[in-house]
Amino acid sequence: MNFFESFQTAVEGIWANKMRSSLTMLGIIIGITSVIAVTTLGEGGQRAINEEMEKFGRNNFNVFINWDTKEEHSNDDLTVEDAEVLAKISPAIEYIVPYNPGTVEMKGPKKEERVNLVATTADYFPMLKTTTKLSKGRFFNHTDDKEQRAVVVLEEALGTKLFGQVNPIGQRVRMGNNSLVVIGTYTEEKFKFDMGAESYGAFVPIRYSQSLQEEPYVQMLMGTAVDKASIEPAMQQAKQYLSRKHQKKDHYMARSMQESVNQFNQVTGTLTIIFSVIAGISLVVGGVGVMNIMLVSVTERTREIGIRKALGARRSDILIQFLIESVIVCLIGGLIGVLSGLGIASLIAYFANLPPMLSWNSVIIAFAFSSAIGIFFGLYPANKAAKLDPIEALRYE
Structure with a gap:
């Protein structure tokens, strides 16, 4: 019996017991579906977030105080002047600015809103050129900052909330007991995976913000390296300068966006493997x-096997026939599992606002697993069938 005849016989055997074959496939289908869905979502989600990080500035880095150090801390550990000097002396740094984020209540003629307020310098806006665009007016400049002018740049949606249909440029907003003039509005591309509530942003000059504080401080420095190769030198130069100026060793830390991306990839990769192993248990079942x-x-x-052997079928013919039958069942189940897994992953991706994803690696692995399972778990029954004595098999009732 050649391979084609063995294949044909195996298909006929499966077709003759459709219900039993379908139930046999069910475990394979569930297992492959789980593995495909988990790995596709894991790889696709990881790729999508990496693309978002790239868009929001893969060359960015932050410099901040190491609060675990035993050295004494003070409000002048980081200053606006530190950022200005670093921007001039470091060839690896394209931009570096002081960055003080916070939340405030901002009131306009129409409404009062809670706002994510960032106090920084004029160089911050060029750092955001890929995600933030001016829609009206202007961003504050170095003169506005040095003269501590009470000006603010609002997110366009916030301007609409506070002023309605009135053009906010030149209008005033209240921030506590202080009044600020709106000099510009901007639109900002939001991070796609931000699952938080709707929020609005605004920018003010940092020296004006510090003039309102009893003890002025800078929370961190945010910088951009000239290219990817310069990220590490830029961070090292920033830490060395700060340590030398403030006479404090190991007092400063720096973290790049690339490090955050790598850490995220490591976590998601580990979780994907764990979930895939858990899903793979159903494949074994x-x-x-x-x-x-x-x-x-x-x-x-048994009787059919006895007849085949009596008519001249060799042991290898019976073995191959049952192995093929087992592999076909697993491959069909694997194909259905791949399609259903991709369907489930696409559905989840649609509702989670993820881009379309297809992990060819997981598809190839799924089919390899299906074939391996068919051979491994089909080998014992096939071998048992091949070893049957034809005389005993013909007597079997």
Whole structure:
């Protein structure tokens, strides 16, 4: 019996027991579906977030105080002047600015809103050129900052909330007991995976913000390296300058966006592997189901095997026939599992606002697993069928 005849016989055996074959496939389908869905979402989500990080500035880095150090801390550990000097002396740094984020209540003629307020310098806006665009007016300049002018740049949606249909440029907003003039509005591309509530932003000059504080401080420095190769030198130069100027060793830390991305990839990669292993357990269960059904099939077809052997079928012919039958069941189940897994992953991606994803690696692995399960768990029943004595098999009732 050649391979084609063995294949044809195996298909006929499966077709003759459609319900049993379908139930046998079910475990494989569930297992492959789980593995495909988990790995596709893991790889696709990881790729999508990496693209978002790239868009928001892969060359960015932050410099901040190491609060775990035993050295004494003070409000002048970081200053506006530190950023200005670093921008001039470091060839690896394109921009570096002081960065003080916070939340305030901002009131306009129409409404009062809670606002994410950033106090910084004029160089901050050029750092955001890929994600933030001026819609009206202007961003504050170095003169506004040095003269501590009470000016603010509002997110366009915030301007609409506070002023309605009135052009906010030149209008005033209240921030506590202080009145600020709106000099510009901007639109900002939001981070796609920000699942938080709707929020609005605004910018003010940092020296004006510090003039309102009893003890002025800078929370961190935010910088951009000239290119990816310059990120590490830029961070090292920033830490060395600050340590030398403030006479404090190991008092400053720096973290790049690339480090955050790498850390995220490591976590998501580990979680994907863990979930895939858990989902893969169902594949093993499905394989056991294949072996059980194939053993039942051998028992039911004992007389048929005896007749085949009596007519000249060799042991290898019987072995190959049952192995092919097992592999076909697993491959069909694997194909259905791949399609359903991709369908589920696409559905989740649609509702989670992820881009379309297809992980060819997981598809190839799924089919390899299906074939391996068919061979591994089908080998024992096939071998048992091949070893049957034809005389005993013909006597079997």
